[in-house]
Amino acid sequence: MPKLILIDGSSYLYRAFHALPPLSNALGEPTGALFGVVNMLRATLKAKPDYLAFVSDAPGPTFRDALYDQYKANRPPMPDDLRAQVEPMLAIVGALGFPILRVPGVEADDVIGTLAMQAQALSIEVLVSTSDKDMAQLVGPHVTLINTMSNTVMDRAGVIEKFGVRPDQIIDFLTLTGDTVDNVPGVPKCGPKTAAKWLAEYPTLDEVIANADKIGGKIGESLREALPRLPLSRELVTIKTDVPLDVAPTDLTQRAADTEQLRALYSRYEFKAALKDLDAGTSASGSDFSRDASAPDSPESIAAEAAPTNPPEFSAPGEYELVTTQPAFEAWLEQLRHAALIAFDTETTSIDAMRADIVGISFAVEPGKACYIPLGHDYPGAPQQLDRDAVLHALKPIFEDPARPKLGQHAKYDINILSLYGIVVQGLRHDSMLESYVWNATATRHDMDSLAKKYLGYETIKYEQVAGKGAKQISFSQVDLDTACRYAAEDADITLRLHHALWPKLESAPALRKVYEEIEIPLVPVLAAMEQRGVLIDGDVLRRQSQQLGKRMLELQQQAHAVAGHEFNLDSPKQLQAVLFDELGLQAKLKTPTGQPSTNEEALEAIADTHELPRLILDYRSLAKLRSTYTDKLSGIVNPRTGRVHTSYHQGSVATGRISSSDPNLQNIPVRTEEGRRIRQAFIAPPGWKVLAADYSQIELRIMAHLSGDEGLLRAFREGGDVHRATAAEVFGVPPEQISTNQRRAAKAINFGLMYGMSAFGLARQLGVDRGEASDYMGRYFSRYPGVRAFMEATRERAHRDGYVETIFGRRLYLENLTSRNQGLRQGAERAAVNAPMQGSAADIIKRAMIAVAAWLKDRDDTHMLMQVHDELVFEVRADAVDAVRAGVVERMSGAAELAVPLLVDVGVGANWDEAH
The missing domain is CATH 3.30.420.10 (Ribonuclease H-like superfamily/Ribonuclease H)
Structure with missing residues (x-):
């Protein structure tokens, strides 16, 4: 049978935009979505269909908007970076010789549905190239869906496997489930499984409606309440198959490609593989993408041919x-x-x-x-x-x-x-x-x-x-x-x-x-x-700590009961909600997904300054976590083969390049509380050995100074003084020797907070001052360190332009949501863009240091690298080698990168990890 491929251009443009990294050409024009679609188009031509068309939505409203004024009301406007790629896409499609169909008043789905039914009547096999689930209603004996993004084919059996219903039931299925993306109202709380279950028992929507009173429970109530809306929903999700068209399926043949225009477009948008194929096709046959007699015979083979980046092998x-x-x-x-x-x-x-x-x-x-x-x-x-x-x-x-x-x-x-x-x-x-x-x-x-x-x-x-x-x-x-x-x-x-x-x-x-x-x-x-x-653990120390933690938790529990006026279970969110919000009348700052007042850590921190009970609960949870995660657990996971605890380090889990640790997580032991620090006392060296801990000093601030090139910040580090005191002197206009403890604390919060993109509101909350005062601190900081502000603004601009930022060593850190219409998501991505080069560069530096130190230690038997915890390396060193190893470690860690400021390394030595600090 002859074959017709109908390409859902709108679907693939959006899919490519969200699936591919935000690429751009030398002119700064966005090209990511365009690249994905062009690859799909080129692959489609290699599948050598008899007929083909590229179908896209026409601008302006459709008949569905007239039926329901809230249709697609929840959809955000097309992102600017995507809108900029629509016209180039259509230019390339036209230059390739594709027939382009854009029919006003209907959607691309309706045009595809009409052509599919017409072609099926002419005994033409139809392949609809789409990722749109609504298209499943078109599947029939000679109509198949292919998704070239995932390289999957969906025939009748595929529809049943994916949705649990036949193709002829898809309209009814979609009517029941509704569509949040298109804002089509369905039956509330009716998901795909429920809809499939109803249609298995009552094969059509009309029969489901007729038997609505037999469906029990709250879902039955939802169905009965939705009955008046279902006819409209069915009309909205039904693809029209009778759109008046000026062309028939047999008119949809490829025109000769405009190779000169293609070459200009591929060159402008830097599609090197497409250019290579274009030149190869021209030189080989005199016309690009010439047909031959070896066209594949099945939908599966066409799907394999049409995969955009995957060779068949x-x-x-x-x-x-x-x-x-x-x-x-x-x-x-x-x-x-x-x-x-x-x-x-x-x-x-x-x-x-x-x-x-x-x-x-x-x-x-x-x-x-x-x-x-x-x-x-x-x-x-x-x-x-x-x-x-x-x-x-x-x-x-x-x-x-x-x-x-x-x-x-x-x-x-x-x-x-x-x-x-x-x-x-x-x-x-x-x-x-x-x-x-x-x-x-x-x-x-x-x-x-x-x-x-x-x-x-x-x-x-x-x-x-x-x-x-x-x-x-x-x-x-x-x-x-x-x-x-x-x-x-x-x-x-x-x-x-x-x-x-x-x-x-x-x-x-x-x-x-x-x-x-x-x-x-x-x-x-x-x-x-x-x-x-692995690392050696003192089980007796941990057992004593568990007992002490348990005693302290009991004291906190009794204090919480006294404050509440009665006993309750501190580990029960439901009981906590009742005590905090119903009995004490505290105002919940955060809600759960179901709309209930949240009692998670963030929610309790938000109300901890309004009443003493939230802080007691937070302290109790902190100790409970230490006990369950470390003091009770570590002794039980000592390896019988080695007598040590062995963590797993992960290179491929943190986007910034940081190494993470699990089973157990040795990087998450708190160091800001006395109880957390005491756990480190259980990490010991064997007899005749010492624990040596080497920690980079303020590495991310030093990287900020290097990247920003700010003279004030560079000077503060080069002079080797206290950078937080130096910042306080700049911000508060006070000589360094007169800086108070609170002023230094505020300067430290500013130094680190701004690097992490903290707002004036966040800084105010951290310092316990009003927002205006925090904003004033930030203004003075940027006036004293203008290079930092310039760096942050330039980094945001690069992130928007490229879709990623880079570390000192060239690692790319891609950022989602930079073009989001949601202001909170967009601002979060921008904050991450500013911080990521610091975090990522710090991660690269300590990795380089580990490689250098390991190479130096390769032939030594007096030292073993045991742990990597953020900016710190922990070693087990034979006592007689401590001085030599200390010097060698500092030399290699400080030499792991050439920055505009010195890389300082603090080293401590002791019988256990805590003593080494």
Whole structure:
């Protein structure tokens, strides 16, 4: 059958705008959405349809606006950056030779619906290229939806799978659920599952309406109350299929492309791949995008062809080999010895690398082909497997050869697993998780499943699919070998495919490539070694602290009961609401999503100055958290193999580049309270050793001085005095030696607050002064440090222009909501834009310091790096080496960056972490 592709231009323009980073060309013109749409259009032409059209909304109202004046009333106006890309998009579409349809009075959906029905009647197969769920009502024997953004195809079975109803029930389904985006009223509280359930029992909306009195509960009441509105809602969600058109489906053929106009447009908007294709097509055939006879025959093949950035080999099924014989293993060993890059992955019995046993290992050396070597599957009747120790012994020289490049996905975990078997992995060249993280930290999560879907258009096998979930989940060692092979070999294969998709992106951005190659990748073995070493804990100290915390919590509980006049459960939000807001009559400053007065930490802080009870509750919760998270927990997670506590450090979780810590989170132990500091007393050194803590002094303020180039701030740091006292002297016009404690505290709040984008209102609340006084402080600060204001304004402008800001070393920090119509969201993004270069640069500096210190310590056995906590590094040092190590650590930490001001490092030494401060 001949094929017609109908492109929902409006849908894809919005999808591309929100899905892609905010790109711009050298002229500063926004190009992100345009880039996404152009890629989709070029891919559509490569699918070689017989007929095609680009359908877009025409300006002006439609018949739906006349039916219902609140239709789409909640939609914000089109963002300026998106509006600027509409005309260039239409120019490129026209130059490509696409028929463009924009019909006044109706929406693009209606034009597409009309053409789809006409084409179906002519026995033309229709593919609607859209991401709009409303289009599912058009699906039929010869009408299929394709979403080239996610590389998915939706036929009748796909509609049923996604919505739980047939295509012919979609109109009724949408009528019941309503549409908050288009402001179509449905049945309140009726979600997709409820609507599908009703339509399963009563196959049409009319039958649901007729049987409304049989539906019980509050949802039944909602249905009956909504009955008068449902006919209007049905009319609003129904796509018209009888729009009068000047063209028929068979008129929609591609015109000859205007290659000169395309070249001018592609050059202006810097679409290099499109230019390359254009030149290749012109030189090869004399006309761009010439047709041939090899057009694909199915919707699935067209969807694969139309994927904007995914070559077919990225999303095709792989060929995987289960290796259980010595000859097969020898053959793979030979491949590994000659591979340009080895992708590897381990399967284990636990996600805790320091407590896991290896179950198997997988390799890939070319995309689409991989193997799985089972080593520890022990279910009843499991086939014979190769000897684990013999396999690992044979692989050890390959893993430990730094000249053999290796690739992993979150490779640190696999490095830690192999370390338990005496293998020290060397030659890690790439990590697909970190490639994605450096390319764009906020574009997606960086786990394999998310990356495969985003960058390959590939749906991976999920762990729950092979091992089950919840209480019935089995260990991977219990999974049968064939299933295990499909899952495990896919991991290695997809890791390699991701590298082939992501590495070219980093190669195209030299600064990002440098961040990746010089910071993130060298840091992996450093963090792995820290995790393997762990930290020594004194369980007796923690137990005593737990008892003391419990005693203090009981005292606070009794004080709270006395203040309230009766006993109540401090851990019950419901009882807290009753006491605080009903009995005491305090005014709630924050509400829960359901509209109830909130009792979370932020809400209690907001009312803590109006009554003593909120502060008592906050103090009680603080101690309860310390007890449950640390003093009660840490002793119980000491590793029996090592006698130490092992945290996990994460490189790919914080957008600014900061390292985070979990299980346990050693970076979240409070240092501003006595109880929090005392917990650090339990972090000890073994006999004959000391704990050494090295902490950057005011690093983010120093970075601000460097980036802003403000002479006053630079002078304050270069003179080596107290920068907060110097700021107080500037702001209050008082000689430094006469600055009071309160004035220094105010200056410190200003220094750090402005760097984090704090408003006058926030500063006033922090200092306990009125807003006018806080505003006056800020005005004086900026008048004394004009370079800081200029830097902040320039940074905001760059963020709006580029969609991201950069650290000193070139790491990009993308920011959402910079163009949001919501003032609060937009201002929040602007505050983040100002702060991110400081936070991100500080993160890069301490990572560089860790790499330098680790390289220096490589051949020493008297020192181990144990922890990284924000701007601090913690070491275990043999007592006789403290002086030498102190000097070496300071030298390398202070030399981790060349700033316009000195990088100062404070060092402390003690028998425990607290003493080291």
